Amino acid sequence: MDTATFLVQCLNAVQYGLLLFLVASGLTLIFGIMGVINLAHGSFYMMGAYLAFALAPLFGPNFLLMLLAGIVLSAAFGYLLEWAFFSFLYEREHLQQVLMTYALILVFEEARSLLIGNDVHGVPAPPWLAGTLPLGELMTYPVYRLFASAACIVVGGGLYLVVNRTRLGMMIRAGASNRDMVRGLGIDITRLYRIVFAGGVALAALAGMIAAPMSSVYPGMGGHVLIICFVVVVIGGIGSISGALVASLLVGFVDTFGKVFFAELSGIGVYLLMAVILVWRPEGLMRRGY
């Protein structure tokens, strides 16, 4: 493998890892703070991709505006969903949470099939991001992928600031390390839950919107992402955002280079990584550290 190919694969790995991070950070927060195992989280990613497909013709070249509109819509949806649905799940057993959210996946998938159909769609990248950059003598790299990485870094940085530098972030961190204590201190936990959930949905949907022009938009696209994100959460440690970041990048690299070196067995590499980490540290790399 020459340097240019290696570089391209590294860029791909980072980009995939960062995208996973957006989905997984929401999952790990919802999980760490509310203790709800949310199988439907992958559906939010799928919704984001379909949202991009639906909104792209309306916004044309105003891609950033479209992302913003998508974030607002999905956050509102998440807020509603938490109010109508998830708020009843907190006191239930994990088993019932699994079933309820499993049922939600079925409902979301069928709703998607009823509304948009089962075809595979493509979403064009906006014209100002459609070109490629030369890399070495023979290779080029699509600008859109660089944009995707940059966007994820910006959002990730924003998330870091919110969690570590704001009052809301303080409550979130406190909630992740001791839920009952936060409730005991008189913080409006219902509102906190709702905000965190809406934020998680928006992050997953944003990841879906960013991914839409790179991978096509297709039925069942949430399922695969969901399970990989579980792997990320398990590796990183539940409730830890920085753990999710490290784990997503690890998974990104293992998956991308697995595809290069062992094409046939590439699907397995990530799970083997998880197995190794489980033997080494069953609690994940960073359990609830920030």
Place this chain on the structure above:
Amino acid sequence: MAGTATWRWLPLVVAAVLAVLPSVLTPYTSDLVTKIIVLAVFALSLELLVGMTGLVSLGHAAFLGIGAYTAVLASPEYDAANPLLLGLACVGAAATYALFVGALSLRTRGVYFIMVTLAFAQMAYFVFHDTPLGGGTDGIYLNARPALGDFDSGEKLHFYYLALAALVGTYGLLALLRRSRFGHALAGIRVNEQRMRAAGFATYLYKLAAFVLAGALAGLAGFLLAVKDGYVNPELLSWHESGAVLLMIILGGIGHLRGAVIGAAAFVLLKELYATPAIVGEVLAQHWQLTLGFTIIAFVALLPRGLIGLSARLRAVTR
């Protein structure tokens, strides 16, 4: 109490009814009952984990799928295999993978355990999905059904009794297990693992034994499924299947062996009902998962203790 005594004999009565059932059923209903029997074995195997040991696994379909694939891959290409040996091979293969998965995933607990079992199931899914071994997305066909002497599992009636024997055997084994020292230890672990450990039980090994046995029984169900359909594909290992079997035991009622059987029956019948255009209409039949999804939501919200819980609740109301 008279009520308890009737309940005790119920499984035997049901088994007897199932044994004479094929002579009075149409081919269609007979197929449906066969399907229920096979899935009931699968549901029982998960009940051992979830109901008896308190371990919620969301990757149980992996063992079903490995059992099913072993049935096809270990059969000679054009000759009939010996059903006993083939069945053993399937059970063995599933148990081996269960040993690997259990040894690792039992290091975690709670939600971690749910996610880790799911991930390992997905890993097995990719092995059959991506490598030439499993024939890719299309799956592979079982050319000749296992046969031994006069017994030919390709015959529907013969297969029916094979499946019924497997169900009765599994049910009996688990019923005995529940009453054994081992079963009581599992129940203790479910209620309070810390205390069991303090009492000197190597809880990890007990849980691992339960996990491997559950995997082996799921492999048996997989063997039956492959022989019944004559065909396997990677979707058998998918997490939808793992979710469906969890749904079955919850539908029936967790903590009772008969709940798993009732749940398997309820699940098959519900699915059949929702996918029949003549009953629910063309559009809904096409999108039967939507109806199923809403049913599950309503069910978990209203009947967290399953159909068995319903009967208890009705008794309380009418009293």
